[in-house]
Amino acid sequence: MWRELPAETRGWSEEDWEEFFKRQDERHLAEMQSLSADGATHLGDSAGCEGPDGSRSEPQEADLSEGECECDVDESLDRIPAWRSAVAFCNRVVERVSPICEDRGGTGLDHIAQTLVAECYLVPEYLLAGHELGYDENTLCGNIALCLRSRGSLQRCMRWVERVSQARPDCAGLLVQGAVARGFIERRIADLRAEVWWR
Numbered sequence: 001m002w003r004e005l006p007a008e009t010r011g012w013s014e015e016d017w018e019e020f021f022k023r024q025d026e027r028h029l030a031e032m033q034s035l036s037a038d039g040a041t042h043l044g045d046s047a048g049c050e051g052p053d054g055s056r057s058e059p060q061e062a063d064l065s066e067g068e069c070e071c072d073v074d075e076s077l078d079r080i081p082a083w084r085s086a087v088a089f090c091n092r093v094v095e096r097v098s099p100i101c102e103d104r105g106g107t108g109l110d111h112i113a114q115t116l117v118a119e120c121y122l123v124p125e126y127l128l129a130g131h132e133l134g135y136d137e138n139t140l141c142g143n144i145a146l147c148l149r150s151r152g153s154l155q156r157c158m159r160w161v162e163r164v165s166q167a168r169p170d171c172a173g174l175l176v177q178g179a180v181a182r183g184f185i186e187r188r189i190a191d192l193r194a195e196v197w198w199r
Contacts, residue, residue, distance in 0.1 A: 009138045011198070017145035077131050082188040085181040086124040086150065089174070093120040093157065096171050097164060109167050116160035119153055123181065126150035127188075137198060144192045151185045154178060 006020070077083050093116060100113035130146035133139045158178045165172040 009142065012138075012141055014141045014145045014148065017142040018148070020142075021145065021149070077128065080127070080131070080188065082147070082150075082181070082184040083124060083127050083131070085177075085184040086127055086154070089154070089157075089177050089181040090120045090124055092177055093117060093161070093174060096174060100164065100168065109164065112160055112163050116157055116164060119157050119160065122153040123150050123157065123185075126153065127185070135192075135195070140192060140196060144189060144196075147185060147189045147192065151182065151189065154182055154185065158182075 009017075012020075097113045097117055101110055101117060126146045126149040130143035130150075133142050133146065135143060158175065161171060161174045161178060165175065
């Protein structure tokens with residue numbers, strides 16, 4: 001999700017964190033475009049990362065040796081209903097929609113299905129990233145910002161599910177499962193916001 005955090009994040013709001021994440025997204029996209037353009041194999045630069053207050057952090061080396069990041073999900077995550085429901089939704093989307101992705105009939109439904117499958121993975125991924133970021137005064141609002149991103153990804157998924165289910169009514173049940181996941185994610189956001197005692 002990110003390679004480094006600013007040294008001081010105490011007092012950051014959800015909006016500050018979202019701005020930080022957006023800058024990280026932009027840097028990552030620029031790096032990927034640069035790699036595509038020149039075939040380079042080195043990621044990152046020596047500039048570090050700037051927080052909303054102008055502070056900078058030192059960049060950390062990305063470990064690219066394995067090719068993919070494999071996250072170990074700890075047991076505490078399985079006790080979070082939002083996480084469990086997001087994973088269940090994602091798994092169900094992949095199960096029901098992946099076969100459509102292979103359809104090359106020229107209807108355009110395969111492109112919609114591919115977009116939906118790609119987006120559904122972000123729903124639990126953002127919740128995982130928030131959980132790993134933490135729950136103390138330095139990181140709790142960042143955790144909330146990532147939960148908001150999870151909810152946003154889920155809402156986009158629901159719009160794609162609606163389009164898919166118009167052509168494939170057997171996928172309409174995903175709307176119910178998505179609505180359940182959205183309820184749990186919204187409850188998690190409310191619960192985490194209730195812990196922000198310093199504002």
